[in-house]
Amino acid sequence: MAQNILIVGGVALGSKAACRFKRLEPESHVTIIDQDMYISYGGCGIPFYVSGDVSDVHDLRKTSFHMLRDEVFFKNCKDIDIMTETRAEKIDRENKLLHIRRKDGSTDTLAYDQLVLGTGSSPRRLPIPGVDLPMVYTAANLRDAEAIKEVVTKGQVERAVIIGGGFIGLEMAEALADMWEVETTVVEYCDQIMPGFVSSMFARMAQGQMEEHGVHFYVDEEVKAIEGTDTVTAVVTNKRRLEADLVIMSVGAVPNSDLARDAGLEIGKTGAILVDEHLRTTDPLIYAGGDCAQIPNLVTGQPAYFPLGSMANRQGRVIGTNLAGGNAKFKGAVGSFVVKTFEAALAGAGLSLSSALKAGFDAISVQVAQLDRAHFYPDKGMMYLELVVEKETRRILGIQGFGEQGDAVVGRINTVAAFLEDRPTVDRLSNVELAYSPPFSSAMDILNALGNTAENLLDGRYRPIDVDGFAEKWSSNGDGQCLVLDCRARQDGEPFAQKYPERWINIPQDELRQRFKEIPPGKKLILVCNTGVRSYEAQLNLKEMGLDDPVSVQGGMVTLNKCGLDL
Structure with missing residues (x-):
């Protein structure tokens, strides 16, 4: 039997749900209601339109084959009715009616068999003087x-x-x-x-x-x-x-959940609409998704709010399937992200160390710096990754990264994001298989190195110090007890030893066994090299020679320099 489907909100979730449903039930009737004049646009592209990377604002509204996603497109191509500049004011759940108000002030009621709420979010505005000024x-x-x-x-x-x-x-x-x-x-x-x-x-x-x-x-x-x-x-x-x-x-953003709240639908702890794994609200005839809905965080298992366009599109397909009697599920999300910072990229998935500790995990993190391509390949850049791990279970809780070549860091983050919901442990990362060729990666990929580093830390073979810890000891001079042992080659390490004769010595890692007696006794050693590999080797060498307490700088000098520590 043909259905009458109403969808409130026509940007990402609403338009995707409508199109998916019409493919499954072409005989049914679908109407999208949106209070804005624009629907079905790529909101995440706004900064790139402002920058000029996207030259025409209508490019954010077009399909990949250059058709403008306006009212005419949806009617002619999708057989979907669109009502723009129309506000949904009230849901009468008992009679299955939606009360609307048009731009001209006229009102109406629309009947529905099933209803979808894709009401999105509103930008948070600070409660300060001047927020309503022009510009x-x-x-x-x-x-x-x-x-x-x-x-x-x-x-x-x-x-x-x-x-x-x-x-x-x-x-x-x-x-x-x-x-x-x-x-x-x-x-x-x-x-x-x-x-x-x-x-x-x-x-x-x-x-x-x-x-x-x-x-x-x-x-x-x-x-x-x-x-x-x-x-x-x-x-x-x-x-x-x-x-x-x-x-x-x-x-930040605030979920637009007032319409649902006023209709008596349950609202979650985050202030967004509560939905189940099928994206149904507490009314089985009403679905919700996108920026207005609360979903589980697949890492913590707790309620979460992820206002992301990519997620809204995927949820829209789930809702469209279920409107047609399907059994599609949306389990939740791990919270993947990427931000372009000029030529570089900052990305992550899952929990940072601070958010893991806040969520109650007994967590630690390890950091690795490595070239994103084979070291002998001419076009390469440095990449920095941090892995967050639960100590007792060795479970991976999250990963963050920064890379000079954004495609490389995003690829690594996406790899981990894809299996975070499976509660992987660090050995999964140590042995994860990735496509290899020198123009694209190293034979021992940085993800493998990151997993190995985490294993070494958890097994007690690696004693690291991060950038913050090094900066604190360097600024205070460790009460005069700290000594930096630079494990790099002479041409790299000796200038620092000459600049800081009381605080810095240079003994290349491959000479450490022969020159062990040159290390002043009674000092708290901080081992450093270019990326952290040789300083870790030096740490093992020193332990073999009876020194158990030296620490190794995670990510080495490249990380200290990238963080702006002026030595």
């Missing part, structure tokens, strides 16, 4: 994107302040600073950018990469007000006043 945007929709692009291309913006150092904040900072050479400043409330997603090491790497391209950062600062009369003139924090012609607020 304050959130970059949350195509209208914002068009407005920002227009004022920038007209030369009306010399100084921009971005509030929030998360995904959209960083991408918008790059967009303004790169193509348009706008003096761009990012203000972040937490003590690092991308808080909760990556460690402070990766935050410093990404920040340093963007600073090299002219973006300014102020972390651990609270925005108190936005100043201006007819337009924005400045952003005031608890530490300074920043002049600005443009302000972009990127401080």
